[in-house]
Amino acid sequence: MPDTMTEVFEAQRDRLRAVAHRVLGSHADAEDVVQEAWLRLSRQDAATIDNLDGWLTTVVGRISLDVLRSRRSRPEAPYDEIVVAVDEGPEADVALADSVGLALLVVLESLAPGERLAFVLHDLFAVPFEEIGRILGKTPGATKMLASRARKKVRTPAGTPSAGRSQREVVDAFLRAARDGDFEELLRVLDPDVRLTVDTPDGVVVVLGATNVAAGARFGAAGGGRAVLVGGLPGVVAWRPDGSPLSVVAFTVAGGRITGIAAVSDPARLASMELPEPPGTVGTGR
The missing domain is CATH 1.20.140.160 (PhyR, sigma-like (SL) domain)
Structure with missing residues:
Protein backbone atom coordinates (compact mmCIF):
# COMPACT_ATOMS: atom_id res chain seq x y z
CA MET A 1 0.00 0.00 0.00
CA SER A 73 -31.14 -10.60 21.03
CA ARG A 74 -29.77 -9.41 24.36
CA PRO A 75 -26.32 -8.10 23.44
CA GLU A 76 -23.53 -7.99 25.97
CA ALA A 77 -23.40 -4.31 26.87
CA PRO A 78 -19.90 -3.29 27.99
CA TYR A 79 -20.86 -2.26 31.51
CA ASP A 80 -17.31 -3.06 32.59
CA GLU A 81 -16.31 0.19 30.83
CA ILE A 82 -18.62 2.35 32.95
CA VAL A 83 -16.88 3.96 35.89
CA VAL A 84 -18.85 3.56 39.13
CA ALA A 85 -17.31 5.27 42.17
CA VAL A 86 -18.36 6.56 45.56
CA ASP A 87 -19.58 10.14 45.20
CA GLU A 88 -16.93 12.17 47.01
CA GLY A 89 -17.55 15.64 45.64
CA PRO A 90 -16.40 17.87 42.76
CA GLU A 91 -13.01 16.18 42.39
CA ALA A 92 -14.67 12.87 41.61
CA ASP A 93 -17.02 14.66 39.20
CA VAL A 94 -14.10 15.94 37.15
CA ALA A 95 -12.30 12.59 37.14
CA LEU A 96 -15.37 10.79 35.78
CA ALA A 97 -16.50 13.40 33.25
CA ASP A 98 -15.20 11.44 30.25
CA SER A 99 -16.47 8.00 31.27
CA VAL A 100 -19.24 6.16 29.41
CA GLY A 101 -22.73 7.23 30.50
CA LEU A 102 -24.92 4.38 31.73
CA ALA A 103 -28.12 6.14 30.71
CA LEU A 104 -27.02 6.61 27.09
CA LEU A 105 -25.55 3.12 26.87
CA VAL A 106 -28.72 1.40 28.08
CA VAL A 107 -30.88 3.41 25.68
CA LEU A 108 -28.55 2.79 22.72
CA GLU A 109 -28.66 -0.94 23.45
CA SER A 110 -32.45 -0.79 23.11
CA ARG A 155 -33.72 12.15 24.42
CA THR A 156 -30.44 12.81 26.24
CA PRO A 157 -29.94 16.50 27.00
CA ALA A 158 -27.01 17.87 25.01
CA GLY A 159 -23.83 18.18 27.00
CA THR A 160 -25.18 16.38 30.07
CA PRO A 161 -22.93 17.61 32.87
CA SER A 162 -21.29 15.46 35.49
CA ALA A 163 -23.02 15.22 38.84
CA GLY A 164 -23.16 18.44 40.82
CA ARG A 165 -24.40 19.08 44.34
CA SER A 166 -27.71 20.48 43.08
CA GLN A 167 -28.28 17.36 40.98
CA ARG A 168 -27.46 15.11 43.92
CA GLU A 169 -29.98 17.01 46.05
CA VAL A 170 -32.70 16.29 43.47
CA VAL A 171 -31.78 12.60 43.41
CA ASP A 172 -31.72 12.42 47.21
CA ALA A 173 -35.19 14.00 47.30
CA PHE A 174 -36.42 11.35 44.86
CA LEU A 175 -34.94 8.51 46.93
CA ARG A 176 -36.43 9.86 50.16
CA ALA A 177 -39.84 10.18 48.53
CA ALA A 178 -39.56 6.64 47.16
CA ARG A 179 -38.72 5.26 50.61
CA ASP A 180 -41.53 7.23 52.25
CA GLY A 181 -44.09 6.45 49.56
CA ASP A 182 -44.63 10.19 49.01
CA PHE A 183 -46.28 10.16 45.59
CA GLU A 184 -46.74 13.94 45.41
CA GLU A 185 -43.06 14.56 46.13
CA LEU A 186 -42.08 12.04 43.48
CA LEU A 187 -44.16 13.91 40.92
CA ARG A 188 -42.53 17.18 42.00
CA VAL A 189 -38.97 15.99 41.32
CA LEU A 190 -39.76 14.00 38.16
CA ASP A 191 -39.99 15.67 34.76
CA PRO A 192 -43.45 15.00 33.23
CA ASP A 193 -41.76 13.23 30.29
CA VAL A 194 -39.19 11.31 32.35
CA ARG A 195 -37.92 8.07 30.80
CA LEU A 196 -36.99 5.06 32.94
CA THR A 197 -35.06 2.12 31.47
CA VAL A 198 -34.42 -1.00 33.54
CA ASP A 199 -32.01 -3.68 32.32
CA THR A 200 -33.47 -6.91 33.75
CA PRO A 201 -32.58 -10.58 33.16
CA ASP A 202 -35.49 -10.67 30.70
CA GLY A 203 -34.48 -7.61 28.69
CA VAL A 204 -34.72 -3.83 28.79
CA VAL A 205 -37.98 -2.49 30.21
CA VAL A 206 -38.96 1.11 29.38
CA VAL A 207 -41.39 3.21 31.43
CA LEU A 208 -42.46 6.67 30.23
CA GLY A 209 -44.00 9.57 32.10
CA ALA A 210 -43.80 10.86 35.67
CA THR A 211 -47.00 9.17 36.86
CA ASN A 212 -45.93 5.72 35.66
CA VAL A 213 -42.38 6.09 36.96
CA ALA A 214 -43.58 7.34 40.35
CA ALA A 215 -45.99 4.42 40.63
CA GLY A 216 -43.10 1.97 40.35
CA ALA A 217 -40.53 3.99 42.28
CA ARG A 218 -40.13 1.52 45.13
CA PHE A 219 -37.00 0.23 43.42
CA GLY A 220 -35.35 3.41 44.71
CA ALA A 221 -36.02 2.42 48.32
CA ALA A 222 -33.67 -0.58 48.29
CA GLY A 223 -31.92 -0.92 51.64
CA GLY A 224 -28.19 -0.37 51.97
CA GLY A 225 -28.01 2.03 49.04
CA ARG A 226 -24.87 4.13 48.60
CA ALA A 227 -24.49 7.37 46.68
CA VAL A 228 -22.21 6.91 43.65
CA LEU A 229 -21.31 8.50 40.36
CA VAL A 230 -22.20 6.31 37.39
CA GLY A 231 -20.37 7.45 34.30
CA GLY A 232 -20.37 10.94 35.77
CA LEU A 233 -24.11 10.89 36.61
CA PRO A 234 -25.48 10.91 40.15
CA GLY A 235 -26.59 7.42 41.10
CA VAL A 236 -27.00 4.81 43.78
CA VAL A 237 -25.83 1.22 44.28
CA ALA A 238 -27.84 -1.18 46.43
CA TRP A 239 -26.82 -4.57 47.79
CA ARG A 240 -28.64 -7.66 49.05
CA PRO A 241 -28.18 -8.77 52.68
CA ASP A 242 -25.51 -11.28 51.56
CA GLY A 243 -23.44 -8.46 50.02
CA SER A 244 -24.17 -9.25 46.37
CA PRO A 245 -25.19 -6.25 44.21
CA LEU A 246 -28.92 -5.72 43.80
CA SER A 247 -29.04 -2.75 41.44
CA VAL A 248 -27.20 0.23 39.99
CA VAL A 249 -29.26 3.30 39.13
CA ALA A 250 -28.12 6.46 37.33
CA PHE A 251 -30.14 9.69 37.11
CA THR A 252 -30.12 12.45 34.51
CA VAL A 253 -31.15 15.79 36.02
CA ALA A 254 -32.00 18.95 34.09
CA GLY A 255 -33.81 22.07 35.21
CA GLY A 256 -34.11 20.82 38.76
CA ARG A 257 -36.01 17.68 37.76
CA ILE A 258 -35.13 14.10 36.89
CA THR A 259 -35.48 13.61 33.14
CA GLY A 260 -34.02 10.12 32.84
CA ILE A 261 -33.37 7.08 35.03
CA ALA A 262 -31.28 4.11 33.92
CA ALA A 263 -31.25 1.06 36.17
CA VAL A 264 -29.42 -2.27 35.93
CA SER A 265 -30.81 -5.19 37.94
CA ASP A 266 -29.58 -8.06 35.78
CA PRO A 267 -27.12 -10.06 37.94
CA ALA A 268 -24.98 -10.96 34.90
CA ARG A 269 -24.59 -7.30 33.93
CA LEU A 270 -23.93 -6.27 37.52
CA ALA A 271 -21.21 -8.92 37.79
CA SER A 272 -19.35 -7.33 34.87
CA MET A 273 -19.20 -3.92 36.59
CA GLU A 274 -16.52 -2.73 38.98
CA LEU A 275 -18.63 -1.61 41.94
CA PRO A 276 -17.72 -0.14 45.32
CA GLU A 277 -17.80 -2.48 48.29
CA PRO A 278 -20.94 -2.45 50.45
CA PRO A 279 -20.64 -0.22 53.50
CA GLY A 280 -18.81 -2.03 56.30
CA THR A 281 -17.18 -4.61 54.00
CA VAL A 282 -13.61 -5.55 54.86
CA GLY A 283 -11.18 -6.04 51.99
CA THR A 284 -11.37 -5.23 48.31
CA GLY A 285 -12.62 -8.46 46.70
CA ARG A 286 -16.23 -9.39 46.11
Missing part, protein backbone atom coordinates in the same frame (compact mmCIF):
# COMPACT_ATOMS: atom_id res chain seq x y z
CA PRO A 2 1.38 3.44 -0.78
CA ASP A 3 2.69 5.35 2.22
CA THR A 4 0.18 8.14 1.56
CA MET A 5 -2.75 5.78 2.16
CA THR A 6 -1.11 4.48 5.30
CA GLU A 7 -0.60 8.01 6.54
CA VAL A 8 -4.20 8.99 5.78
CA PHE A 9 -5.48 5.92 7.60
CA GLU A 10 -3.33 6.60 10.66
CA ALA A 11 -4.52 10.21 10.67
CA GLN A 12 -8.11 8.92 10.64
CA ARG A 13 -7.62 6.07 13.13
CA ASP A 14 -8.78 7.96 16.24
CA ARG A 15 -11.90 9.26 14.51
CA LEU A 16 -12.74 5.83 13.11
CA ARG A 17 -12.25 4.26 16.53
CA ALA A 18 -14.53 6.89 18.05
CA VAL A 19 -17.23 6.17 15.45
CA ALA A 20 -17.08 2.42 16.05
CA HIS A 21 -17.03 2.85 19.81
CA ARG A 22 -20.10 5.09 19.82
CA VAL A 23 -21.98 2.68 17.56
CA LEU A 24 -20.98 -0.48 19.43
CA GLY A 25 -20.39 0.80 22.96
CA SER A 26 -17.26 -1.33 23.38
CA HIS A 27 -13.61 -0.31 23.09
CA ALA A 28 -12.57 -3.88 22.26
CA ASP A 29 -15.14 -4.21 19.47
CA ALA A 30 -14.18 -0.78 18.14
CA GLU A 31 -10.52 -1.81 17.90
CA ASP A 32 -11.52 -4.97 16.00
CA VAL A 33 -13.64 -2.93 13.58
CA VAL A 34 -10.85 -0.46 12.86
CA GLN A 35 -8.39 -3.30 12.31
CA GLU A 36 -10.78 -4.95 9.86
CA ALA A 37 -11.18 -1.63 8.04
CA TRP A 38 -7.39 -1.43 7.72
CA LEU A 39 -7.23 -4.95 6.29
CA ARG A 40 -9.91 -4.11 3.72
CA LEU A 41 -8.10 -0.91 2.77
CA SER A 42 -4.83 -2.81 2.33
CA ARG A 43 -6.55 -5.05 -0.24
CA GLN A 44 -8.15 -2.13 -2.08
CA ASP A 45 -6.83 -0.51 -5.25
CA ALA A 46 -6.12 3.09 -4.27
CA ALA A 47 -7.10 4.31 -7.73
CA THR A 48 -10.70 3.18 -7.13
CA ILE A 49 -11.16 5.38 -4.05
CA ASP A 50 -12.15 8.98 -4.75
CA ASN A 51 -12.72 10.08 -1.15
CA LEU A 52 -10.66 8.04 1.29
CA ASP A 53 -12.15 9.64 4.41
CA GLY A 54 -15.66 8.89 3.22
CA TRP A 55 -14.68 5.38 2.12
CA LEU A 56 -13.25 4.59 5.55
CA THR A 57 -16.32 5.95 7.35
CA THR A 58 -18.56 3.81 5.14
CA VAL A 59 -16.49 0.68 5.73
CA VAL A 60 -16.38 1.20 9.50
CA GLY A 61 -20.12 1.85 9.49
CA ARG A 62 -20.87 -1.33 7.54
CA ILE A 63 -18.63 -3.49 9.71
CA SER A 64 -20.15 -2.00 12.87
CA LEU A 65 -23.64 -2.65 11.50
CA ASP A 66 -22.70 -6.30 10.87
CA VAL A 67 -21.49 -6.59 14.45
CA LEU A 68 -24.72 -5.11 15.79
CA ARG A 69 -26.83 -7.46 13.69
CA SER A 70 -24.80 -10.51 14.71
CA ARG A 71 -25.18 -9.88 18.42
CA ARG A 72 -27.67 -11.95 20.32
CA LEU A 111 -32.31 0.71 19.60
CA ALA A 112 -32.54 -1.34 16.42
CA PRO A 113 -29.19 -1.58 14.58
CA GLY A 114 -30.26 0.78 11.80
CA GLU A 115 -31.58 3.36 14.27
CA ARG A 116 -28.42 3.21 16.33
CA LEU A 117 -26.11 3.59 13.33
CA ALA A 118 -28.12 6.44 11.81
CA PHE A 119 -28.30 8.32 15.11
CA VAL A 120 -24.62 7.95 15.98
CA LEU A 121 -23.25 8.73 12.52
CA HIS A 122 -25.50 11.72 11.88
CA ASP A 123 -26.04 13.28 15.30
CA LEU A 124 -22.62 12.62 16.81
CA PHE A 125 -20.35 12.66 13.73
CA ALA A 126 -22.32 14.77 11.22
CA VAL A 127 -22.20 12.12 8.49
CA PRO A 128 -24.71 13.09 5.73
CA PHE A 129 -27.85 10.99 5.40
CA GLU A 130 -26.86 10.14 1.82
CA GLU A 131 -23.74 8.34 3.05
CA ILE A 132 -25.55 6.64 5.91
CA GLY A 133 -28.25 5.51 3.49
CA ARG A 134 -25.63 3.80 1.33
CA ILE A 135 -24.39 1.88 4.38
CA LEU A 136 -27.93 0.82 5.34
CA GLY A 137 -29.17 0.26 1.80
CA LYS A 138 -31.93 2.82 2.31
CA THR A 139 -32.93 6.17 0.80
CA PRO A 140 -31.79 9.38 2.53
CA GLY A 141 -35.40 10.03 3.55
CA ALA A 142 -35.78 6.61 5.16
CA THR A 143 -32.44 7.02 6.91
CA LYS A 144 -33.49 10.41 8.25
CA MET A 145 -36.60 8.78 9.70
CA LEU A 146 -34.46 6.15 11.46
CA ALA A 147 -32.32 8.85 13.05
CA SER A 148 -35.42 10.80 14.08
CA ARG A 149 -36.95 7.75 15.79
CA ALA A 150 -33.67 7.06 17.58
CA ARG A 151 -33.38 10.67 18.68
CA LYS A 152 -36.83 10.55 20.29
CA LYS A 153 -35.90 7.37 22.18
CA VAL A 154 -32.58 8.68 23.39
Whole structure:
Protein backbone atom coordinates (compact mmCIF):
# COMPACT_ATOMS: atom_id res chain seq x y z
CA MET A 1 0.00 0.00 0.00
CA PRO A 2 1.38 3.44 -0.78
CA ASP A 3 2.69 5.35 2.22
CA THR A 4 0.18 8.14 1.56
CA MET A 5 -2.75 5.78 2.16
CA THR A 6 -1.11 4.48 5.30
CA GLU A 7 -0.60 8.01 6.54
CA VAL A 8 -4.20 8.99 5.78
CA PHE A 9 -5.48 5.92 7.60
CA GLU A 10 -3.33 6.60 10.66
CA ALA A 11 -4.52 10.21 10.67
CA GLN A 12 -8.11 8.92 10.64
CA ARG A 13 -7.62 6.07 13.13
CA ASP A 14 -8.78 7.96 16.24
CA ARG A 15 -11.90 9.26 14.51
CA LEU A 16 -12.74 5.83 13.11
CA ARG A 17 -12.25 4.26 16.53
CA ALA A 18 -14.53 6.89 18.05
CA VAL A 19 -17.23 6.17 15.45
CA ALA A 20 -17.08 2.42 16.05
CA HIS A 21 -17.03 2.85 19.81
CA ARG A 22 -20.10 5.09 19.82
CA VAL A 23 -21.98 2.68 17.56
CA LEU A 24 -20.98 -0.48 19.43
CA GLY A 25 -20.39 0.80 22.96
CA SER A 26 -17.26 -1.33 23.38
CA HIS A 27 -13.61 -0.31 23.09
CA ALA A 28 -12.57 -3.88 22.26
CA ASP A 29 -15.14 -4.21 19.47
CA ALA A 30 -14.18 -0.78 18.14
CA GLU A 31 -10.52 -1.81 17.90
CA ASP A 32 -11.52 -4.97 16.00
CA VAL A 33 -13.64 -2.93 13.58
CA VAL A 34 -10.85 -0.46 12.86
CA GLN A 35 -8.39 -3.30 12.31
CA GLU A 36 -10.78 -4.95 9.86
CA ALA A 37 -11.18 -1.63 8.04
CA TRP A 38 -7.39 -1.43 7.72
CA LEU A 39 -7.23 -4.95 6.29
CA ARG A 40 -9.91 -4.11 3.72
CA LEU A 41 -8.10 -0.91 2.77
CA SER A 42 -4.83 -2.81 2.33
CA ARG A 43 -6.55 -5.05 -0.24
CA GLN A 44 -8.15 -2.13 -2.08
CA ASP A 45 -6.83 -0.51 -5.25
CA ALA A 46 -6.12 3.09 -4.27
CA ALA A 47 -7.10 4.31 -7.73
CA THR A 48 -10.70 3.18 -7.13
CA ILE A 49 -11.16 5.38 -4.05
CA ASP A 50 -12.15 8.98 -4.75
CA ASN A 51 -12.72 10.08 -1.15
CA LEU A 52 -10.66 8.04 1.29
CA ASP A 53 -12.15 9.64 4.41
CA GLY A 54 -15.66 8.89 3.22
CA TRP A 55 -14.68 5.38 2.12
CA LEU A 56 -13.25 4.59 5.55
CA THR A 57 -16.32 5.95 7.35
CA THR A 58 -18.56 3.81 5.14
CA VAL A 59 -16.49 0.68 5.73
CA VAL A 60 -16.38 1.20 9.50
CA GLY A 61 -20.12 1.85 9.49
CA ARG A 62 -20.87 -1.33 7.54
CA ILE A 63 -18.63 -3.49 9.71
CA SER A 64 -20.15 -2.00 12.87
CA LEU A 65 -23.64 -2.65 11.50
CA ASP A 66 -22.70 -6.30 10.87
CA VAL A 67 -21.49 -6.59 14.45
CA LEU A 68 -24.72 -5.11 15.79
CA ARG A 69 -26.83 -7.46 13.69
CA SER A 70 -24.80 -10.51 14.71
CA ARG A 71 -25.18 -9.88 18.42
CA ARG A 72 -27.67 -11.95 20.32
CA SER A 73 -31.14 -10.60 21.03
CA ARG A 74 -29.77 -9.41 24.36
CA PRO A 75 -26.32 -8.10 23.44
CA GLU A 76 -23.53 -7.99 25.97
CA ALA A 77 -23.40 -4.31 26.87
CA PRO A 78 -19.90 -3.29 27.99
CA TYR A 79 -20.86 -2.26 31.51
CA ASP A 80 -17.31 -3.06 32.59
CA GLU A 81 -16.31 0.19 30.83
CA ILE A 82 -18.62 2.35 32.95
CA VAL A 83 -16.88 3.96 35.89
CA VAL A 84 -18.85 3.56 39.13
CA ALA A 85 -17.31 5.27 42.17
CA VAL A 86 -18.36 6.56 45.56
CA ASP A 87 -19.58 10.14 45.20
CA GLU A 88 -16.93 12.17 47.01
CA GLY A 89 -17.55 15.64 45.64
CA PRO A 90 -16.40 17.87 42.76
CA GLU A 91 -13.01 16.18 42.39
CA ALA A 92 -14.67 12.87 41.61
CA ASP A 93 -17.02 14.66 39.20
CA VAL A 94 -14.10 15.94 37.15
CA ALA A 95 -12.30 12.59 37.14
CA LEU A 96 -15.37 10.79 35.78
CA ALA A 97 -16.50 13.40 33.25
CA ASP A 98 -15.20 11.44 30.25
CA SER A 99 -16.47 8.00 31.27
CA VAL A 100 -19.24 6.16 29.41
CA GLY A 101 -22.73 7.23 30.50
CA LEU A 102 -24.92 4.38 31.73
CA ALA A 103 -28.12 6.14 30.71
CA LEU A 104 -27.02 6.61 27.09
CA LEU A 105 -25.55 3.12 26.87
CA VAL A 106 -28.72 1.40 28.08
CA VAL A 107 -30.88 3.41 25.68
CA LEU A 108 -28.55 2.79 22.72
CA GLU A 109 -28.66 -0.94 23.45
CA SER A 110 -32.45 -0.79 23.11
CA LEU A 111 -32.31 0.71 19.60
CA ALA A 112 -32.54 -1.34 16.42
CA PRO A 113 -29.19 -1.58 14.58
CA GLY A 114 -30.26 0.78 11.80
CA GLU A 115 -31.58 3.36 14.27
CA ARG A 116 -28.42 3.21 16.33
CA LEU A 117 -26.11 3.59 13.33
CA ALA A 118 -28.12 6.44 11.81
CA PHE A 119 -28.30 8.32 15.11
CA VAL A 120 -24.62 7.95 15.98
CA LEU A 121 -23.25 8.73 12.52
CA HIS A 122 -25.50 11.72 11.88
CA ASP A 123 -26.04 13.28 15.30
CA LEU A 124 -22.62 12.62 16.81
CA PHE A 125 -20.35 12.66 13.73
CA ALA A 126 -22.32 14.77 11.22
CA VAL A 127 -22.20 12.12 8.49
CA PRO A 128 -24.71 13.09 5.73
CA PHE A 129 -27.85 10.99 5.40
CA GLU A 130 -26.86 10.14 1.82
CA GLU A 131 -23.74 8.34 3.05
CA ILE A 132 -25.55 6.64 5.91
CA GLY A 133 -28.25 5.51 3.49
CA ARG A 134 -25.63 3.80 1.33
CA ILE A 135 -24.39 1.88 4.38
CA LEU A 136 -27.93 0.82 5.34
CA GLY A 137 -29.17 0.26 1.80
CA LYS A 138 -31.93 2.82 2.31
CA THR A 139 -32.93 6.17 0.80
CA PRO A 140 -31.79 9.38 2.53
CA GLY A 141 -35.40 10.03 3.55
CA ALA A 142 -35.78 6.61 5.16
CA THR A 143 -32.44 7.02 6.91
CA LYS A 144 -33.49 10.41 8.25
CA MET A 145 -36.60 8.78 9.70
CA LEU A 146 -34.46 6.15 11.46
CA ALA A 147 -32.32 8.85 13.05
CA SER A 148 -35.42 10.80 14.08
CA ARG A 149 -36.95 7.75 15.79
CA ALA A 150 -33.67 7.06 17.58
CA ARG A 151 -33.38 10.67 18.68
CA LYS A 152 -36.83 10.55 20.29
CA LYS A 153 -35.90 7.37 22.18
CA VAL A 154 -32.58 8.68 23.39
CA ARG A 155 -33.72 12.15 24.42
CA THR A 156 -30.44 12.81 26.24
CA PRO A 157 -29.94 16.50 27.00
CA ALA A 158 -27.01 17.87 25.01
CA GLY A 159 -23.83 18.18 27.00
CA THR A 160 -25.18 16.38 30.07
CA PRO A 161 -22.93 17.61 32.87
CA SER A 162 -21.29 15.46 35.49
CA ALA A 163 -23.02 15.22 38.84
CA GLY A 164 -23.16 18.44 40.82
CA ARG A 165 -24.40 19.08 44.34
CA SER A 166 -27.71 20.48 43.08
CA GLN A 167 -28.28 17.36 40.98
CA ARG A 168 -27.46 15.11 43.92
CA GLU A 169 -29.98 17.01 46.05
CA VAL A 170 -32.70 16.29 43.47
CA VAL A 171 -31.78 12.60 43.41
CA ASP A 172 -31.72 12.42 47.21
CA ALA A 173 -35.19 14.00 47.30
CA PHE A 174 -36.42 11.35 44.86
CA LEU A 175 -34.94 8.51 46.93
CA ARG A 176 -36.43 9.86 50.16
CA ALA A 177 -39.84 10.18 48.53
CA ALA A 178 -39.56 6.64 47.16
CA ARG A 179 -38.72 5.26 50.61
CA ASP A 180 -41.53 7.23 52.25
CA GLY A 181 -44.09 6.45 49.56
CA ASP A 182 -44.63 10.19 49.01
CA PHE A 183 -46.28 10.16 45.59
CA GLU A 184 -46.74 13.94 45.41
CA GLU A 185 -43.06 14.56 46.13
CA LEU A 186 -42.08 12.04 43.48
CA LEU A 187 -44.16 13.91 40.92
CA ARG A 188 -42.53 17.18 42.00
CA VAL A 189 -38.97 15.99 41.32
CA LEU A 190 -39.76 14.00 38.16
CA ASP A 191 -39.99 15.67 34.76
CA PRO A 192 -43.45 15.00 33.23
CA ASP A 193 -41.76 13.23 30.29
CA VAL A 194 -39.19 11.31 32.35
CA ARG A 195 -37.92 8.07 30.80
CA LEU A 196 -36.99 5.06 32.94
CA THR A 197 -35.06 2.12 31.47
CA VAL A 198 -34.42 -1.00 33.54
CA ASP A 199 -32.01 -3.68 32.32
CA THR A 200 -33.47 -6.91 33.75
CA PRO A 201 -32.58 -10.58 33.16
CA ASP A 202 -35.49 -10.67 30.70
CA GLY A 203 -34.48 -7.61 28.69
CA VAL A 204 -34.72 -3.83 28.79
CA VAL A 205 -37.98 -2.49 30.21
CA VAL A 206 -38.96 1.11 29.38
CA VAL A 207 -41.39 3.21 31.43
CA LEU A 208 -42.46 6.67 30.23
CA GLY A 209 -44.00 9.57 32.10
CA ALA A 210 -43.80 10.86 35.67
CA THR A 211 -47.00 9.17 36.86
CA ASN A 212 -45.93 5.72 35.66
CA VAL A 213 -42.38 6.09 36.96
CA ALA A 214 -43.58 7.34 40.35
CA ALA A 215 -45.99 4.42 40.63
CA GLY A 216 -43.10 1.97 40.35
CA ALA A 217 -40.53 3.99 42.28
CA ARG A 218 -40.13 1.52 45.13
CA PHE A 219 -37.00 0.23 43.42
CA GLY A 220 -35.35 3.41 44.71
CA ALA A 221 -36.02 2.42 48.32
CA ALA A 222 -33.67 -0.58 48.29
CA GLY A 223 -31.92 -0.92 51.64
CA GLY A 224 -28.19 -0.37 51.97
CA GLY A 225 -28.01 2.03 49.04
CA ARG A 226 -24.87 4.13 48.60
CA ALA A 227 -24.49 7.37 46.68
CA VAL A 228 -22.21 6.91 43.65
CA LEU A 229 -21.31 8.50 40.36
CA VAL A 230 -22.20 6.31 37.39
CA GLY A 231 -20.37 7.45 34.30
CA GLY A 232 -20.37 10.94 35.77
CA LEU A 233 -24.11 10.89 36.61
CA PRO A 234 -25.48 10.91 40.15
CA GLY A 235 -26.59 7.42 41.10
CA VAL A 236 -27.00 4.81 43.78
CA VAL A 237 -25.83 1.22 44.28
CA ALA A 238 -27.84 -1.18 46.43
CA TRP A 239 -26.82 -4.57 47.79
CA ARG A 240 -28.64 -7.66 49.05
CA PRO A 241 -28.18 -8.77 52.68
CA ASP A 242 -25.51 -11.28 51.56
CA GLY A 243 -23.44 -8.46 50.02
CA SER A 244 -24.17 -9.25 46.37
CA PRO A 245 -25.19 -6.25 44.21
CA LEU A 246 -28.92 -5.72 43.80
CA SER A 247 -29.04 -2.75 41.44
CA VAL A 248 -27.20 0.23 39.99
CA VAL A 249 -29.26 3.30 39.13
CA ALA A 250 -28.12 6.46 37.33
CA PHE A 251 -30.14 9.69 37.11
CA THR A 252 -30.12 12.45 34.51
CA VAL A 253 -31.15 15.79 36.02
CA ALA A 254 -32.00 18.95 34.09
CA GLY A 255 -33.81 22.07 35.21
CA GLY A 256 -34.11 20.82 38.76
CA ARG A 257 -36.01 17.68 37.76
CA ILE A 258 -35.13 14.10 36.89
CA THR A 259 -35.48 13.61 33.14
CA GLY A 260 -34.02 10.12 32.84
CA ILE A 261 -33.37 7.08 35.03
CA ALA A 262 -31.28 4.11 33.92
CA ALA A 263 -31.25 1.06 36.17
CA VAL A 264 -29.42 -2.27 35.93
CA SER A 265 -30.81 -5.19 37.94
CA ASP A 266 -29.58 -8.06 35.78
CA PRO A 267 -27.12 -10.06 37.94
CA ALA A 268 -24.98 -10.96 34.90
CA ARG A 269 -24.59 -7.30 33.93
CA LEU A 270 -23.93 -6.27 37.52
CA ALA A 271 -21.21 -8.92 37.79
CA SER A 272 -19.35 -7.33 34.87
CA MET A 273 -19.20 -3.92 36.59
CA GLU A 274 -16.52 -2.73 38.98
CA LEU A 275 -18.63 -1.61 41.94
CA PRO A 276 -17.72 -0.14 45.32
CA GLU A 277 -17.80 -2.48 48.29
CA PRO A 278 -20.94 -2.45 50.45
CA PRO A 279 -20.64 -0.22 53.50
CA GLY A 280 -18.81 -2.03 56.30
CA THR A 281 -17.18 -4.61 54.00
CA VAL A 282 -13.61 -5.55 54.86
CA GLY A 283 -11.18 -6.04 51.99
CA THR A 284 -11.37 -5.23 48.31
CA GLY A 285 -12.62 -8.46 46.70
CA ARG A 286 -16.23 -9.39 46.11
